[in-house]
Amino acid sequence: MNIAPLHQNDIPDVIALMQLGAPYISPRTPSDYWLYATLFSSTCPLARVGHQLAGAIMAFRSQDTPDDLYLQDVITHPEHRRTGITSALLSHIRDRGRTFGARRLYLTSEPGNSTAHTTWTRLGFTNITGDTTINGISVISHYKGPGKHRAVYEQLL
Numbered sequence: 001m002n003i004a005p006l007h008q009n010d011i012p013d014v015i016a017l018m019q020l021g022a023p024y025i026s027p028r029t030p031s032d033y034w035l036y037a038t039l040f041s042s043t044c045p046l047a048r049v050g051h052q053l054a055g056a057i058m059a060f061r062s063q064d065t066p067d068d069l070y071l072q073d074v075i076t077h078p079e080h081r082r083t084g085i086t087s088a089l090l091s092h093i094r095d096r097g098r099t100f101g102a103r104r105l106y107l108t109s110e111p112g113n114s115t116a117h118t119t120w121t122r123l124g125f126t127n128i129t130g131d132t133t134i135n136g137i138s139v140i141s142h143y144k145g146p147g148k149h150r151a152v153y154e155q156l157l
């Protein structure tokens with residue numbers, strides 16, 4: 001497995017990969033990925049196995065709260081799941097975060113995404129206590145706006 005920062009040449013492959021993430025992940029626009037590749041590449045690592053794009057994390061350090069690094073999209077190609085791709089990408093992001101002084105990783109997932117819940121808890125994240133519990137997952141109501149309830153996870157660096 002090779003891990004490298006997102007580059008503009010990777011954008012078509014990233015969009016194709018994100019299309020495999022339904023129902024929890026969908027592609028953003030080419031302009032969004034241009035922005036990520038141009039301003040945030042060091043926290044947007046891609047994992048390739050041979051020439052195939054096997055996984056990606058799009059993450060950003062907060063300008064408003066510089067201690068925080070937010071993981072926006074995390075995906076592994078269906079043919080490569082449970083092979084440690086997300087674990088490896090996360091390790092890369094932790095290293096990058098520490099070098100520029102971030103203190104916390106955090107992310108959200110949809111309350112029904114039990115695979116994500118298992119993954120984040122297995123990889124050392126804490127499910128932040130919310131105001132409701134759905135199938136054992138603590139959820140913060142309206143976290144991302146009206147009706148957008150989310151499970152929120154954090155990991156201190």
Ligand SMILES: CC(C)(COP(=O)(O)OP(=O)(O)OC[C@H]1O[C@@H](n2cnc3c(N)ncnc32)[C@H](O)[C@@H]1OP(=O)(O)O)[C@@H](O)C(=O)NCCC(=O)NCCS
Nearest residue numbers: 024074075076081082083084085086087109116118119122
């Ligand atoms: C969630 C997702 C990113 C995990 O990626 P991955 O590369 O398969 O994860 P890893 O191989 O690094 O797994 C790490 C650990 O998480 C747990 N885990 C991951 N997938 C699991 C599953 N389907 N069932 C049970 N445990 C699972 C395991 O403990 C695993 O370690 P192990 O295989 O040694 O037991 C992947 O399933 C995915 O892309 N899902 C679709 C998109 C999505 O929902 N993204 C998250 C949005 S918040």
